[in-house]
Amino acid sequence: MLLDTASLYFRAYFGVPDSVRAPDGTPVNAVRGLLDFIARLVQDHRPDDLVACMDADWRPQWRVDLIPTYKAHRVAAPTSDGVPDEEEVPDTLSPQVPVIEEVLDALGIARVGVSPYEADDVIGTLAGQATGPVDIVTGDRDLYQLVDDARGVRVLYPLKGVGTLQVTDEAWLREKYGVDGAGYVDLALLRGDPSDGLPGVPGIGEKTAAKLLDAFGDLAGIMAAVDDPAARLTPSQRRRLDGARDYVAVAPKVVRVAGDVPLPAFDPALPREPRDPAAVEALAARWGLGGSLQRLLLTLQA
Numbered sequence: 001m002l003l004d005t006a007s008l009y010f011r012a013y014f015g016v017p018d019s020v021r022a023p024d025g026t027p028v029n030a031v032r033g034l035l036d037f038i039a040r041l042v043q044d045h046r047p048d049d050l051v052a053c054m055d056a057d058w059r060p061q062w063r064v065d066l067i068p069t070y071k072a073h074r075v076a077a078p079t080s081d082g083v084p085d086e087e088e089v090p091d092t093l094s095p096q097v098p099v100i101e102e103v104l105d106a107l108g109i110a111r112v113g114v115s116p117y118e119a120d121d122v123i124g125t126l127a128g129q130a131t132g133p134v135d136i137v138t139g140d141r142d143l144y145q146l147v148d149d150a151r152g153v154r155v156l157y158p159l160k161g162v163g164t165l166q167v168t169d170e171a172w173l174r175e176k177y178g179v180d181g182a183g184y185v186d187l188a189l190l191r192g193d194p195s196d197g198l199p200g201v202p203g204i205g206e207k208t209a210a211k212l213l214d215a216f217g218d219l220a221g222i223m224a225a226v227d228d229p230a231a232r233l234t235p236s237q238r239r240r241l242d243g244a245r246d247y248v249a250v251a252p253k254v255v256r257v258a259g260d261v262p263l264p265a266f267d268p269a270l271p272r273e274p275r276d277p278a279a280v281e282a283l284a285a286r287w288g289l290g291g292s293l294q295r296l297l298l299t300l301q302a
Contacts (some may be wrong), residue, residue, distance in 0.1 A: 001041065001045060001047035001048065001050045001134075001135045001136075002050070002051050002053055002123045002126055002134060002135070002136045002137070003017035003038070003050070003051065003052045003053060003137050003139060004023050004053060004055070004119050004120070004123060004137065004138035004139070004140055004143065005034075005053055005054050005055075005100075005111075005119060005137075005246075006055050006119060007051045007095070007119075007138045007139040007140050008132045008137065008138075008139070008158075008162075009030045009031075009033070009034045009036050009093075009097070009100060010030075010093070010139075010201055010287060011033075011037075011139055011158060011161075012029065012030045012031075012033025012034045012036075012037060013029055013030035013033065013090065013096070014052075015033055015161065016029035016030070016032060016033035016046050017029060018092060020033075021288065022286065022287040022288045023046075023286075023288050024289070026095065027092040027096065028096060028099065028287050028288060028289065030093055030096040030097075030100065030187045031096050031100050031103065031287060031289065031292075032289060032290075032293075033099055033292075035103070035159065035264070035289065035293055035295070036292050036295065037162045037293040037294075038050075038109070039295045039296040039298055039299045040161070040162050040163055041137060042270065042296075042299050042300065043299045043302070044162075044163075045135060045137065046242070047270060048269065048270060049110075049268035049269055049270060050108065050109060050110065050268065051110045051111075051112055051122075051126060051266075051268050052056075052104050052109055052111045052112070053119040053122040053126070054101075054111060054112065054113030054119055054122070055113060055118050055119045056088050056113035056114050056115040056116070056117060056118075057115045057116040057118065058071070058118060059071045059074075059075070059087070060116040060117060060118060060225070061116060062116065062189075062255045063253075064104065064219055066250040066251075066254050067197070067198065067199075067200060067247070067250060067251065067254050069197040070115075070195050070196065070197045070198065070254060071087075071196055072197050073197055074087055075087070080282055081232050086102055089232045091118070094226060099255050099283070099287055101279070102279070102283055103280070103283050103293070104277075104290070105276075106274060106275060106276045106279035106283055107271060107275065107278045107280060107296070107297075107300070108267075108273075108274060108275030108276075109270075109271060110266045110267060110269075111182035112263060112264065112270045113128075114261050114262060114263060114264070117261050118257075119257060120140065120142060120143060120257045121258035122261055122263070123136055123138075123139075123143060123146070123257065124143075124146055124257030124258055124259050124265070125258065125259050125261040125263060127146050127153050127255045130151070130153070132152065133151075133152030133153070133154075134151070134152060134153045134154070135154060135155075136153070136155045136156065137155075137156045137158070137162065137165075138155060138157065138200065139157060139158055140190075141157070142188065142196070142255070142257070143155055143257070144168060144177075144181060144184045145169055145181055145182065145184040145185045145188070145255075145257065146171060146181060146257065147169060147170055147173055147180070147181035147255065148170070148181050148182075149169055149171075149213050153181075154167060154169045155168040156168070176245055177206070177210055178210040178211075178213070178214055178286050179210065179213055180192055181241045183213055183218065184186075184227075185256050186209075186213055186218055186219040186222075186252075187209050187210060187213060187257050187265055188255050189204055189219070189248070189251040189252060189254075189255045190204050190209035190212070190213075190219070190222075191204060191206045191209045198251065198254070199247065200257065201241060201244040201247070201248070202240055202243075202244070203236065203237075203240045204237070204240060204241070208237070212237070216231075217231065218249065219252065222241065223241065223245070223248060226238055226241045226242050228273045236258070262294070266273060270300065271298055271300060272301055273300070273301070274297065280293070280297075
């Protein structure tokens with residue numbers, strides 16, 4: 001089981017009241033919410049391995065170099081000299097992220113992030129290396145591209161907390177979008193994604209993109225059709241696709257998750273006992289993690 005950790009703690013932050021606080025008054029709603037999420041996921045799915053995948057660089061420069069608008073609207077403070085831009089996040093969430101990291105480390109839950117890559121890239125690399133079934137837990141539809149029935153890779157998309165999950169496999173993707181996992185990259189880059197600053201091809205929405213992919217197979221087939229006067233494209237489709245050649249040339253590298261992240265050595269095995277019991281106890285007392293941490297510890301031991 002691979003966790004898109006930031007996606008989950010953002011959901012926890014907005015789903016748990018900020019009145020949930022540590023003894024010193026610091027909000028810990030994202031921390032406690034994430035611990036509850038993990039406890040429920042382990043309880044319901046009993047994975048052998050669990051990896052909390054992290055954004056070591058939420059907006060990699062190599063993606064920005066290809067599409068400058070990539071996540072640009074989410075930048076709070078631009079930086080230079082190779083330092084990642086600061087992401088705009090709620091003031092009371094940022095201080096909780098280091099606490100989340102400390103708690104996961106003390107528990108012994110594997111936590112992996114590699115610069116200059118996003119958590120999506122870590123997930124893509126781990127999913128590609130896996131020798132058995134993989135469940136990816138994320139609220140980010142970008143990761144639908146990794147769905148692969150033949151390899152047992154599916155996405156569990158939270159609908160309400162993590163107790164109600166949309167199980168995304170190839171049948172679901174074909175029913176919803178008319179594509180399989182591999183085709184989702186082409187669909188996503190054609191239609192664009194305002195939440196990631198991806199412009200898409202102007203005038204080509206999701207339904208049109210799906211029809212084009214059905215007719216011509218993939219992005220390469222669509223662009224070959226633009227150059228074929230006999231291909232069944234409307235004049236406006238041909239004009240719009242022709243005008244978007246520069247974008248189409250670079251977008252696949254931006255939209256497709258990396259599968260070759262140089263991962264550090266780590267133990268993905270789900271721990272039954274905390275790696276550092278004293279640290280867990282100290283963190284529980286300092287941050288008032290109470291029932292959330294206890295529920296996770298009991299679930300791990302079960």
